[in-house]
Amino acid sequence: MFLSKVWIGWLSAKDPYQLHRALWQLFPDRPTDERDFLFRVEEQQRGKGAMALLLSAEQPQSASVAEVIASKPMPQNIAAGARLRFRLRANPVKAIKDSKRLDKNGEAKSIRVPLIHEEEQLKWLLRKFAGVAELETARVWQEPALFFRKQDMGGKIQPVCFEGVLTVLDNQALFELLRQGIGPAKAMGCGLLSLAAA
Template identity: 55%
Template sequence: MYLSKIHISWLQAQNTYQLHQALWRLFPDCEEADRDFLFRVEQMQKGIGAEVLMQSTTQPQSNEQSPALLAEREYVLNVQNGQRLRFRLRANPIKTIKDSSKGTVEKKGKTFTKTVRVPLLHEDQQQAWLERKFQAFAQLDTLIMQPEPVLYFRKAKEGRSGKIQTVMFDGILTVTDAEAFNYEVKQGIGPAKAFGCGLLSLAKI
């Protein structure tokens, strides 16, 4: 995998959807491929732009149309069962509920009530959500949660806008299943990955 530090211009950084589209330009031959990168905005400066940390399976390629690639290094994730690590994760803790006002959908000859995603706003709910996400591969030892401002986005082509509620999780975990852990780090944790959520950053203690 590769870890990269990237600068996104202020014009593109103002809208999270456009920021995500800008990152795609670092992979010019992968337009039709599934996204294999995760990212997190580390710093945003009005009028200047965003500094972004990106994890990718494919090596990014800087070009005239892409954002500025400030730094890059290749790394191999090599963890062991029982290993303790510091972590940072920006996530979008949610639950999915049925909403009859949205109507129904047909699947395999059966009718189901449509569902909607609802943000989890209380700290105990957010911690429980993270513990559920970790339970197959890690034990949560310590945790600090920092609620963040609502993130608004707009998809100009679709004429649609929306918002998500993100939380920054910092803490210490213990690896319980190294193989599953490696897989989840590559896949990312939780929803809203296109909006800068899901990147699990790790550091040795």
């Protein structure tokens, strides 16, 4: 896996869906592949562009809409018992049945709704780390809603940023979390877990 810093021009950076499409261009000749990268916008300058952190299976290559500023292989030697600082932008949600929306069998469809209370958000985070890492501390930062357009439809997600300190319980499971990401809305810049020495 590679960890990279990427600059995305404003035309693509101003909409989360377009930003995701711009990042795809860093991996040429893969139009039918499934996404195997995660990203998180670290800084956005209105009218100029955005700086994003990118975790990918392949090393990215600069493209016309996005420039790779730095890229390095991600260390693979985190040991069980290691104490690390973490940061995660996520979209904590729960599934509920919506009786107004029915599937083809006439049953209520399951829909995702955001968890809006900090206590619920922290419980969600604990469930995601269960058996993988023990949380020593965790803070929640509420972030602005992300509005996006995909084809002719609009959408909105409500991300939050978690920061804190954890102790690794299962390093293989931790690498799987790093690789897969945590929670939904990964195409909108959620799910990337970053780690540093505590």
